[in-house]
Amino acid sequence: MRAAVCRTFGQPLGIEAVRLAAPGPNQVEVRVAACAICHSDIAYAEGAWGGDLPAVYGHEAAGRVTALGPGVTGLAPGDRVLVTLIRSCGACPACGSGAPTSCDHAWDAFPSPLSAADGTILKHGMNTGAFAESVVVDRSQCVPLPDDLPLDQACLLACGVLTGVGAVVNTARMRPGASVAVIGAGGVGLNAIQGAVLGGAARIIAVDLTPEKLETAREFGATQGVLAGPEAAAAVRAATAGRGLDHVFVAVAAPKALADAPAMLAAGGSVVVVGMPANGTSVGYDPSSLAAMNQSILGSRMGQSVPARDIPWLIEHWRAGRLKLAELISGRYPLERINEAIAATRSGAARRNVIVFEDAP
Numbered sequence: 001m002r003a004a005v006c007r008t009f010g011q012p013l014g015i016e017a018v019r020l021a022a023p024g025p026n027q028v029e030v031r032v033a034a035c036a037i038c039h040s041d042i043a044y045a046e047g048a049w050g051g052d053l054p055a056v057y058g059h060e061a062a063g064r065v066t067a068l069g070p071g072v073t074g075l076a077p078g079d080r081v082l083v084t085l086i087r088s089c090g091a092c093p094a095c096g097s098g099a100p101t102s103c104d105h106a107w108d109a110f111p112s113p114l115s116a117a118d119g120t121i122l123k124h125g126m127n128t129g130a131f132a133e134s135v136v137v138d139r140s141q142c143v144p145l146p147d148d149l150p151l152d153q154a155c156l157l158a159c160g161v162l163t164g165v166g167a168v169v170n171t172a173r174m175r176p177g178a179s180v181a182v183i184g185a186g187g188v189g190l191n192a193i194q195g196a197v198l199g200g201a202a203r204i205i206a207v208d209l210t211p212e213k214l215e216t217a218r219e220f221g222a223t224q225g226v227l228a229g230p231e232a233a234a235a236v237r238a239a240t241a242g243r244g245l246d247h248v249f250v251a252v253a254a255p256k257a258l259a260d261a262p263a264m265l266a267a268g269g270s271v272v273v274v275g276m277p278a279n280g281t282s283v284g285y286d287p288s289s290l291a292a293m294n295q296s297i298l299g300s301r302m303g304q305s306v307p308a309r310d311i312p313w314l315i316e317h318w319r320a321g322r323l324k325l326a327e328l329i330s331g332r333y334p335l336e337r338i339n340e341a342i343a344a345t346r347s348g349a350a351r352r353n354v355i356v357f358e359d360a361p
Contacts, residue, residue, distance in 0.1 A: 003114070003132035004338045005122060007054045009047030012339040018056070018122060018132065021113035023069035026139045030083055033151040035130040035355045036060035037338075037345045038159050038187070039253070040276065044125060045342075048278035055123030056114055058131030058355075059085040062145060062155040072139050080145040084158045084307050085126040088140045100140070101302045110138070131338060133357055143311045149318065152332060152354050153325040157311055159302065160328070160352055164191025164251065166303015166310060167274045168199055172247045176200030179245045181236055181264055183207040183228070184252035185217040187328060187352045188274060192249045194323060197221035205239060207232055207257075216351070220324060233263035245269055253277040259284065262295065270296045274303075328352045 001020055004013040023029045041057040043049060061083040065075050075081065087110075088100035095103050106127070113136040114122035114129055122129070129135055145154050164187075168174050178201050182192045185208040196204045197220075205224045206217030214225030226235045237244055244266035250257050253275040261271045262285060285297070303310075317323035330350035333341040334357075341353040 001133040002335060003056045003122075003129070004058070004335060005054050005056055005116070006045045009045065009053070013045065013131070013342070015336055015338075017117055019115045019117070020132070020134055020136060021115075023067055023136045025070045026072055027069040027136050028065055028072055028075060028081070028139055028142050029067035029134060029136050030061070030063045030081055030142070031066045031134050032061050032063040032083075032130055032132065032357055034062050034155040034357070036155050036158070036160060037341055037353045037355065039345065040126070040159075041131070042342055042346055043253075043276070043278065050279060052123045054116065054120065055125045056129040056132055057125035059126040059128040060155050060158040060160065061128065061130035061135065062151040062158070065142075066134065075139070075142060075144070080147065080151065081142040082145055082154055082158050082307075082311060083128060083130060083135060083137055084141050084143065084162070085128050086141060086302055086305065086307055087127045087138045090140065098306060099304065100306055101304055131335070131355065133335075143307045146315065149315060152329065152356055155354060156325055156328055156352055157314055160187045161191045161194075161314060161323070161325070162305045162307070162310060163274060163300070163303045164188045164193075165195035165198065165314065166305040167192055167249055167272050167300040168195030168247075170304040170310075171298055171300035172249070172270055172272050174199045174201060174247055177202045178247060179203040179240060179266075180247040180249065181205040181207055181245050182217070182222070182249045182251055183257045183261060184250070184275065185213040185222075186251065186348065187350075189249070189251035190217065190220045190328065190351060192251055192274065193217055193220045193222050198317060198322060203240070203245075205236055205245070207236070219327070228257070233260055236264045240266070247272060249274055251275050255281055255283050262290065262297075265293070265295050267293045268295065270298050272298045272300050274300050329354055332356045334358065
């Protein structure tokens with residue numbers, strides 16, 4: 001099959017013929033119909049988080065089951081499925097408490113099913129490797145999809161939507177009537193805005209560097225836009241008569257945004273860290289102020305989601321017209337144009353670009 005392979009950090013991906021091993025115990029083979037490009041894929045390909053090469057990245061996929069390994073239940077060949085990077089054992093303390101994104105064994109040794117034509121093992125990027133025509137993943141990474149949801153839209157649920165909405169409803173546990181800001185109106189930030197709308201926020205302030213993206217944020221439910229910069233925190237506080245906000249969701253990886261976010265909080269408020277900077281990034285906070293104001297800083301990996309619970313819930317909101325999916329797609333590209341799609345995503349202009357496989361069933 002074909003896959004986009006990263007052989008050198010920071011260099012264009014190469015389209016290569018690669019081998020995919022048959023699924024082993026509790027594994028599923030999926031023919032990929034669509035895979036969205038996430039900034040995490042780009043960060044890995046640029047070397048921001050280290051890792052081994054050569055590798056195949058991509059982790060927001062949807063397609064059809066083509067083969068099952070021993071022990072797999074609940075799926076059959078031909079089933080439409082969403083493929084996420086959330087691999088969970090189902091038995092550790094984290095999984096037992098309903099937190100599969102914190103699974104103790106998610107990153108345990110999992111022999112890569114991918115190899116190059118010369119037999120070299122290819123890194124199975126983010127346990128998924130979906131910049132390829134097919135994937136082999138753990139059963140826990142697959143969620144069944146209904147027939148009425150187009151697969152190029154469905155793939156967005158695997159990370160961008162799950163992460164943004166989940167940060168609001170799962171991590172922050174936002175209450176109806178809350179006031180929030182979302183810093184960064186890109187793919188994940190727009191979904192945090194959608195999550196705030198679904199959760200009944202009274203005020204949703206989008207913060208971004210460009211007026212165009214603030215206008216887009218309003219289309220997704222933001223009630224106000226504030227240009228990012230030195231005066232952003234003051235503008236947010238002025239909009240709330242000096243009180244500040246209940247939650248600030250930082251959906252970008254910029255250290256300055258992370259450092260400035262606490263200044264936007266009300267007493268008892270929380271900063272939710274959604275964007276992931278490069279390894280080694282440091283941000284300073286005044287702990288005495290956080291303690292005195294009963295404020296908190298929360299991490300939110302993949303929106304602390306439970307895919308088997310949250311994906312069907314999101315699909316019902318989409319059916320009811322309360323969740324935008326098609327509107328998130330900026331462009332559709334064949335695998336051969338993946339570097340063009342990555343460049344458009346890196347520029348910040350795209351909401352989500354999607355790699356589509358025309359010959360996928």
